[in-house]
Amino acid sequence: MAQINAGDTAWLMVCCSLVLMMTPALAFFYGGMVRKKNILSTLTLSYVFMALIGVQWVLYGYSLAFGPDIGGIIGGLEYLGLAGVGAAPDPNYSANVPALLFAAFQMMFAVITPALITGGFVERIRFKSFLLFSIIWSTIVYDPLCHWVWGVGGWLRQMGVLDFAGGTVVHIAAGFSALAFAMAVGPRKGFGRTPMEPHNIPYTVLGTGLLWVGWFGFNGGSALAADGVAVHALVATNTSGAAAALVWMLLSWLDGRPSTLGLATGMVVGLAAVTPASGYVTPMAAMFIGAVAAPISYYAIRFRARRGLDESLDVWACHGMASTWGMLATGLFASTTVNPAGANGLFHGNPGLFATQLWAVVVTMAYAFVVTYVLVKVLDWSIGMRVSEMEEEVGLDVSAHGERAYS
Amino acid sequence: MLKKIEAIIREDRFNDVKEALRGLGIVGMNMFEIRGHGRQGGIELAGRSGTFQVDMLTKVQINIVLSEHNVDEVVQTIVNAARTGETGDGLIFIHPIEEVVRIRTGERGREAVMYPGDIDEKKGQK
Numbered sequence: 181m182a183q184i185n186a187g188d189t190a191w192l193m194v195c196c197s198l199v200l201m202m203t204p205a206l207a208f209f210y211g212g213m214v215r216k217k218n219i220l221s222t223l224t225l226s227y228v229f230m231a232l233i234g235v236q237w238v239l240y241g242y243s244l245a246f247g248p249d250i251g252g253i254i255g256g257l258e259y260l261g262l263a264g265v266g267a268a269p270d271p272n273y274s275a276n277v278p279a280l281l282f283a284a285f286q287m288m289f290a291v292i293t294p295a296l297i298t299g300g301f302v303e304r305i306r307f308k309s310f311l312l313f314s315i316i317w318s319t320i321v322y323d324p325l326c327h328w329v330w331g332v333g334g335w336l337r338q339m340g341v342l343d344f345a346g347g348t349v350v351h352i353a354a355g356f357s358a359l360a361f362a363m364a365v366g367p368r369k370g371f372g373r374t375p376m377e378p379h380n381i382p383y384t385v386l387g388t389g390l391l392w393v394g395w396f397g398f399n400g401g402s403a404l405a406a407d408g409v410a411v412h413a414l415v416a417t418n419t420s421g422a423a424a425a426l427v428w429m430l431l432s433w434l435d436g437r438p439s440t441l442g443l444a445t446g447m448v449v450g451l452a453a454v455t456p457a458s459g460y461v462t463p464m465a466a467m468f469i470g471a472v473a474a475p476i477s478y479y480a481i482r483f484r485a486r487r488g489l490d491e492s493l494d495v496w497a498c499h500g501m502a503s504t505w506g507m508l509a510t511g512l513f514a515s516t517t518v519n520p521a522g523a524n525g526l527f528h529g530n531p532g533l534f535a536t537q538l539w540a541v542v543v544t545m546a547y548a549f550v551v552t553y554v555l556v557k558v559l560d561w562s563i564g565m566r567v568s569e570m571e572e573e574v575g576l577d578v579s580a581h582g583e584r585a586y587s
Numbered sequence: 588m589l590k591k592i593e594a595i596i597r598e599d600r601f602n603d604v605k606e607a608l609r610g611l612g613i614v615g616m617n618m619f620e621i622r623g624h625g626r627q628g629g630i631e632l633a634g635r636s637g638t639f640q641v642d643m644l645t646k647v648q649i650n651i652v653l654s655e656h657n658v659d660e661v662v663q664t665i666v667n668a669a670r671t672g673e674t675g676d677g678l679i680f681i682h683p684i685e686e687v688v689r690i691r692t693g694e695r696g697r698e699a700v701m702y703p704g705d706i707d708e709k710k711g712q713k
Binding site: 375377431432435436437438439441442445478479481482485494 | 631632633634635636637638639640641642643
């Protein structure tokens with residue numbers, strides 16, 4: 181019988197709180213970037229997942245993701261309603277903390293991932309259709325993917341894929357789903373003709389600060405223990421965020437002025453990039469990962485804009501592309517001196533890991549993109565995804581929620 | 588004969604213009620925060636990645652109703668205080684006023700817009 185470790189348990193409970201805070205932080209990060217007639221709608225799109233997944237995860241989400249493996253594809257139904265998930269540790273995941281705490285910590289990841297997607301389709305989607313999409317997406321995209329990568333017996337995990345805190349499960353899945361969603365529903369009314377200026381950049385900056393702090397829980401907590409790996413993850417996280425922010429600031433300066441929104445975006449990009457690598461790489465490798473992530477996402481935004489694609493808040497560019505690089509960088513920089521439970525990457529004499537990482541990236545991109553695209557199209561044909569032109573013009577705060585943010 | 592001066596100026600010049608007009612004895616005025624653009628068509632702002640174009644710029648509009656014989660002097664004062672020499676300094680429109688009614692007293696015409704210590708009193712013109 182495994183022994184509960186008080187330090188590990190305390191750290192993971194704190195991390196659970198930190199990761200929960202990231203969803204409200206994300207809501208304000210996104211909310212500041214939309215027009216003032218849509219801020220309540222945008223906040224709701226993120227906040228609602230604390231409620232929706234807060235219930236779904238307990239009922240069946242955890243069981244599908246982390247229940248006893250069925251064919252490497254999905255978890256079984258043994259943990260429905262969190263039955264049998266209690267104070268005793270689950271040695272499959274962490275021998276030192278209650279299984280229920282692991283489930284709660286993982287819940288926060290399941291909450292923020294679909295919230296991330298919403299940046300792709302703000303200001304134009306019917307709330308009812310969005311709720312239906314979200315519950316289906318969490319069930320058929322998030323839960324299986326989570327099982328493949330992190331569940332014991334999951335087929336990608338079996339292959340030796342390293343994803344410390346959700347490069348594939350969270351960021352690539354959200355980024356490519358956002359891209360698919362935006363392509364399936366089309367742009368906002370007037371996109372490309374009328375400027376859609378962020379209405380409250382201070383909200384976005386505030387959200388960024390809270391996201392950064394929360395990310396210590398996201399990556400540091402993914403060690404599932406208060407140990408050296410957790411510290412490595414925390415320092416890697418901070419270093420990558422810092423490096424990416426500096427490079428982004430420089431890029432925007434070269435293009436005119438060092439934009440505040442750019443600095444904040446650079447931070448998030450660096451944090452997203454290092455997420456899969458955080459528990460496997462040295463601080464200097466993390467610095468390199470962040471520094472390279474910035475131009476990747478910076479020019480991905482340009483590319484997206486030139487294509488006339490209204491993936492409104494650049495989830496694909498800032499999360500999908502940054503974490504794609506982070507997953508591949510894990511295949512380059514991972515070192516067993518940082519984390520004995522990990523593996524060595526290409527630069528430490530193991531080219532095989534890079535190939536494995538590349539495969540995981542391709543699978544995640546393809547699965548998230550295709551399933552999301554088909555799901556949105558089906559919902560669009562059946563119940564309609566978009567609000568009417570009039571509702572969009574008025575703004576979703578009044579038309580969907582019957583409220584005004586600013587009286 | 589009463590006229591209305593409608594001056595669209597830079598936000599950041601508003602305080603200087605207001606002080607200059609006060610010095611002249613212009614007591615009553617309205618100020619609006621407006622958005623618009625003229626010949627320039629807008630400006631470029633720093634965005635997330637590179638720059639983007641904003642076509643509606645925030646400006647200040649001042650409305651003043653005054654006697655015809657003070658118009659030139661007041662217009663010149665506004666021009667002097669509002670001018671930077673850069674694109675976007677603004678425009679001044681001058682309209683005829685049909686009638687003015689002061690709600691409290693029912694006074695009409697010039698009497699309705701006369702104030703103690705205003706430009707006419709300063710000049711000794713009653």
